[in-house]
Structure formats: structure tokens, C-alpha cells
Amino acid sequence: MNDITPDPIDVLAVVDSVKAHAAGGIDIFIGTTRDHSKGKKVVSLEYEAYVPMAMKSMTELENKARQRWNLHEINIVHRIGKVAVGEPSVVIAVSSAHRDDAFQACRFLIDQLKLVVPIWKREYFADGSVEWSMQTHEQPVTHESPQAHP
Amino acid sequence: MNDITPDPIDVLAVVDSVKAHAAGGIDIFIGTTRDHSKGKKVVSLEYEAYVPMAMKSMTELENKARQRWNLHEINIVHRIGKVAVGEPSVVIAVSSAHRDDAFQACRFLIDQLKLVVPIWKREYFADGSVEWSMQTHEQPVTHESPQAHP
Amino acid sequence: MESKRITIRLKLFSSAKDLAGFDERLVDIPPDSKSEAVLIYLAKHNPLFERWRTSLRIAVNMEYVDSQHLLHDGDEVAVIPPVSGG
Amino acid sequence: MESKRITIRLKLFSSAKDLAGFDERLVDIPPDSKSEAVLIYLAKHNPLFERWRTSLRIAVNMEYVDSQHLLHDGDEVAVIPPVSGG
Numbered sequence: 001m002n003d004i005t006p007d008p009i010d011v012l013a014v015v016d017s018v019k020a021h022a023a024g025g026i027d028i029f030i031g032t033t034r035d036h037s038k039g040k041k042v043v044s045l046e047y048e049a050y051v052p053m054a055m056k057s058m059t060e061l062e063n064k065a066r067q068r069w070n071l072h073e074i075n076i077v078h079r080i081g082k083v084a085v086g087e088p089s090v091v092i093a094v095s096s097a098h099r100d101d102a103f104q105a106c107r108f109l110i111d112q113l114k115l116v117v118p119i120w121k122r123e124y125f126a127d128g129s130v131e132w133s134m135q136t137h138e139q140p141v142t143h144e145s146p147q148a149h150p
Numbered sequence: 151m152n153d154i155t156p157d158p159i160d161v162l163a164v165v166d167s168v169k170a171h172a173a174g175g176i177d178i179f180i181g182t183t184r185d186h187s188k189g190k191k192v193v194s195l196e197y198e199a200y201v202p203m204a205m206k207s208m209t210e211l212e213n214k215a216r217q218r219w220n221l222h223e224i225n226i227v228h229r230i231g232k233v234a235v236g237e238p239s240v241v242i243a244v245s246s247a248h249r250d251d252a253f254q255a256c257r258f259l260i261d262q263l264k265l266v267v268p269i270w271k272r273e274y275f276a277d278g279s280v281e282w283s284m285q286t287h288e289q290p291v292t293h294e295s296p297q298a299h300p
Numbered sequence: 301m302e303s304k305r306i307t308i309r310l311k312l313f314s315s316a317k318d319l320a321g322f323d324e325r326l327v328d329i330p331p332d333s334k335s336e337a338v339l340i341y342l343a344k345h346n347p348l349f350e351r352w353r354t355s356l357r358i359a360v361n362m363e364y365v366d367s368q369h370l371l372h373d374g375d376e377v378a379v380i381p382p383v384s385g386g
Numbered sequence: 387m388e389s390k391r392i393t394i395r396l397k398l399f400s401s402a403k404d405l406a407g408f409d410e411r412l413v414d415i416p417p418d419s420k421s422e423a424v425l426i427y428l429a430k431h432n433p434l435f436e437r438w439r440t441s442l443r444i445a446v447n448m449e450y451v452d453s454q455h456l457l458h459d460g461d462e463v464a465v466i467p468p469v470s471g472g
Contacts, residue, residue, distance in 0.1 A: 011161075011162060011165055012161060012162050015161055015180065019182065019236060021184075021185040021235060021236050022184065022185060022186070023182050023184070023236075024181070024182065024184050025179060025180065025181055025182070025260075026178075026179070026180040026182065027177065027178070027179055027180075027256075028176075028177070028178040028179075028180070029175060029176070029177055029178075029249065029252075029253070030165065030175065030176040030177075030178070031174070031175055031249075031472045032169065032173050032174065032175070032176065032245075034171075034172065034173070034174055034247075035171040035172060036172070047471065048399060048400055049471070050397065050399050050445075050448075050464055050466070052448060053445060053448035053464065054471075056448050057448075078471060078472075085171060086169060086171050086173075089471075089472065090471065090472050095182075097184075099179065099181075099260060102179075103179070103253065103256075103257050106177075106253075107253050110175075110249060110472060113471055113472055114469070114470075114471060114472040115469070116450070116469065117469060117471050118399065118445070118464070118466050118469055118471075119469055119470070119471030119472075120399060120400035120401075120467065120469060120470050120471070121470040121471065122400075132400050132401045132404075132467070132470070133470040134468050134470065181386045197385065198313060198314055199385070200311065200313055200359075200362075200378055200380070202362060203359060203362035203378065204385075206362050207362075228385055239385075239386065240385065240386050260386060263385055263386055264383070264384075264385060264386040265383070266364070266383065267383060267385050268313065268359070268378070268380050268383055268385075269383055269384070269385025269386075270313060270314035270315075270381065270383060270384050270385070271384040271385065272314075282314050282315040282318075282381070282384070283384040284382050284384065
């Protein structure tokens with residue numbers, strides 16, 4: 001299934017979409033937007049995506065998960081556009097006959113999504129500043145490597 | 151929070167109960183009743199609990215999880231009585247600032263719940279038979295140890 | 301001179317309840333009885349309790365105990381077959 | 387005799403879009419250009435692209451590629467700053 005949507009994510013619909021009568025367990029991860037970042041109060045967030053590549057990338061992650069674990073259904077839904085603090089930005093639901101598979105696959109999917117799926121978060125702070133979120137291990141300016149500049 | 155209830159579990163209410171504005175991630179496990187067991191078709195299930203001990207036991211598991219991981223909220227809800235195939239029998243939701251904590255704690259809670267919380271499942275099969283579910287590694291009659299009989 | 305007997309509240313669940321044919325009963329036992337005494341008591345009702353013995357856990361006042369746990373007057377003693385929640 | 391130039395569709399996102407001041411543009415480049423050519427092109431618009439270079443990934447036709455990937459006429463070439471979905 002999988003989706004990238006500007007609408008609020010219907011968590012129950014995502015859960016229902018992976019229910020199967022054969023299912024033993026469903027693991028769901030919900031990422032909610034935080035009210036603080038870098039010590040500053042966040043008032044709202046905005047997500048931008050390279051939508052067709054992000055959809056393709058999520059399908060590739062789904063296929064990898066299905067190769068590694070024995071799964072019934074997978075649904076990855078990411079929101080784009082403005083998201084209020086506390087609302088889900090991403091919901092991933094995985095159903096499987098054995099819970100171990102669902103837990104491991106769900107964890108794999110959110111970890112990989114955060115590494116490779118082309119989606120970006122912009123944080124609007126209470127002090128009026130606006131910043132594209134960068135992972136702390138990927139600060140481009142400070143971790144610049146001189147060798148990479150031929 | 152935690153609850154043992156004869157009513158259908160409101161998954162969304164359980165998720166909402168662990169939402170916190172500080173939260174970064176929520177992991178949810180949903181156990182759904184299976185339509186087959188021991189090669190036979192299951193038509194419905196019934197859960198029985200030693201309710202006060204089960205509630206105490208769930209609180210102890212919650213406390214253990216809070217000692218081991220950095221968590222915001224935990225909610226464990228188990229259903230008792232008749233449960234139709236495909237309906238949730240248990241929902242566990244855990245919120246934390248870092249998703250690793252939520253995933254590990256949620257996994258710990260369902261694993262431990264299945265080992266120690268005094269709740270029993272009775273399966274009603276399509277062929278008319280009714281059986282208390284036993285874990286395969288705990289078949290009492292075949293794994294009987296003679297030394298235990300003084 | 302025999303000492304006074306103590307009374308415990310015996311609670312049975314799931315398959316143990318089915319085997320015994322009752323779910324709760326006040327039982328008088330000798331003082332200094334250990335938790336395993338309830339299984340000996342139950343085996344008199346149904347010999348299958350003897351065969352199932354190693355898979356039954358005992359909880360006293362809602363805490364799991366081992367077979368040598370000393371029982372006291374007024375204890376709630378539950379026989380816990382293998383659990384299957386989740 | 388110079389070979390014909392090829393045209394790629396350059397797409398920018400997030401901070402890369404802000405740095406460049408545009409989000410999509412058709413760009414003519416020499417044939418046999420490699421993916422890193424788009425970063426050299428962008429550095430002419432804003433020297434910060436040179437400093438950020440090591441943290442920018444390139445996707446050609448929606449697949450991540452390395453800096454030496456050969457570009458072809460009609461390729462969609464996206465500059466992917468560090469992602470922060472989830």
C-alpha cells in the first residue's frame with residue numbers, strides 16, 4: 001500500500017489495512033512531531049518530499065523487509081505539508097504470524113526510512129526562526145572533508 | 151494506566167493515552183486472535199484472567215520497563231471474555247523520546263506478559279472442540295519430570 | 301496436642317478449574333503447610349493434578365512462590381496453569 | 387568538432403532548493419558528464435554548494451548514484467540533502 005499524504009494520518013485506518021485473519025501480531029510505529037528541538041520550542045513543522053522517489057523508495061524498503069521476514073501486510077504512510085506539534089508525521093504498520101517478524105520489520109522500516117527516503121522536515125520555532133532539520137551526524141558544514149574537494 | 155476489560159479494545163484510545171507533546175515515537179503492539187491453531191479452524195476465543203493478580207503483574211512489568219528504558223507513557227490493555235477471530239486481544243502502547251526505547255520496551259512487555267501475566271486463552275474450534283491454549287514448550291503431560299514427584 | 305488448623309482461600313483457573321470442578325474454596329490445612337500442599341489436596345480430587353504438577357505454578361497473595369513457600373492463615377492461594385494471554 | 391550537448395532535468399529539494407533559489411530547471415551539459423557535474427553547476431550559483439558537497443547525494447531517475455555516474459540526455463537528476471523524514 002504505502003502513501004505520502006498532505007492529510008492527517010488516520011492511524012486506525014492504517015492499522016486496519018494490515019489486519020489479516022491469519023495475523024497473530026501487528027507492530028505499529030507512530031512518529032509524532034516534537035515540541036522542542038535544539039533546545040528551542042517548536043510551534044509547527046512542515047515536511048517536503050520528492051514524492052515519486054519517496055514512494056519508490058518506500059516500496060523498495062517494503063520489498064527488502066518481505067525478503068528478510070515472514071510478513072502478512074505492510075503499510076507505510078508519511079505526511080507532508082504543515083503538521084501541528086503532537087500529530088503523527090509517519091505511521092508504519094506491519095502484521096505477521098509471529099510477533100518477532102513484525103517487531104523487527106517495523107524497526108527496520110522506520111530506521112531505513114529515516115536514512116534513505118527523500119523527505120525533509122522544516123521546523124518552525126517559537127522565536128520565529130525556521131530551519132531544515134539535519135541529523136546531528138550529518139552536519140555538512142562542520143564535518144566537511146577537504147579531500148572531497150578536488 | 152493498564153486495563154483488563156470485557157469490552158472491545160479501542161485501539162485509538164490506547165494510542166492517544168500514551169501521546170505526549172514531548173514524544174518522539176510510539177510503538178504499539180496489537181495481538182489479534184488467529185483463525186487457526188494446531189491445524190484446526192478457530193471460530194472464536196475466550197480469555198479468562200485472574201484479574202487482580204493480572205493487573206498487579208502488568209503494573210510490575212510497567213515498572214520494570216520504566217527502570218530499564220527512558221519512557222514517557224505505557225498502556226497495556228488486555229481483553230477478557232469472548233473475542234471474535236481477528237479482533238485485538240491485547241494492545242500495548244509505549245511512547246518515548248527516542249524510538250529505540252519504545253521498541254525495546256514494547257517488545258519486552260508483550261514477551262513478559264505472555265510468560266507471567268495470569269491470563270488464559272480458550273479456543274473454540276469449528277469441529278466443536280474447545281481447548282485451553284498451552285504454549286508448545288509447556289506441554290505438561292509429555293514434559294513431566296519424575297524427580298518432581300517425591 | 302495438635303495445633304490449630306489454618307484456612308486458606310484456594311483459587312483455580314483455566315484447565316485447573318476444569319480438572320478440579322470448582323473455582324474457589326476455603327480449605328483447612330495443617331499449620332506449617334507449604335504451598336505444594338494445595339497440589340496434594342487437589343490430587344485427591346483428580347489424579348491428573350499429580351501428572352500436571354510440574355506445569356502448575358502457585359501464587360500466594362498474587363505473587364508467584366516456589367513449592368516450599370510457607371502458607372499462613374487467610375492466604376489467597378492460586379493455582380496457575382501455563383498462561384496464554386497476549 | 388564538438389559533440390552535441392545533452393539536457394537533464396535538475397530537481398532541488400529542501401536546503402538545496404533554498405541555496406539555489408529554484409526547484410527545477412532544464413540544464414544543458416556536455417555529453418559524458420558525470421553526476422558531480424550538477425554540483426559544479428550549482429556551485430556557480432552559490433559557493434555554499436561547494437562547502438556542502440560531501441553531504442549532498444545525487445539521485446538519477448530516482449535512484450541514488452555515486453559522483454561518477456554517467457548522465458544521459460533526458461535524465462532527471464535530483465540533489466538530495468540529508469533526509470529527515472520520520
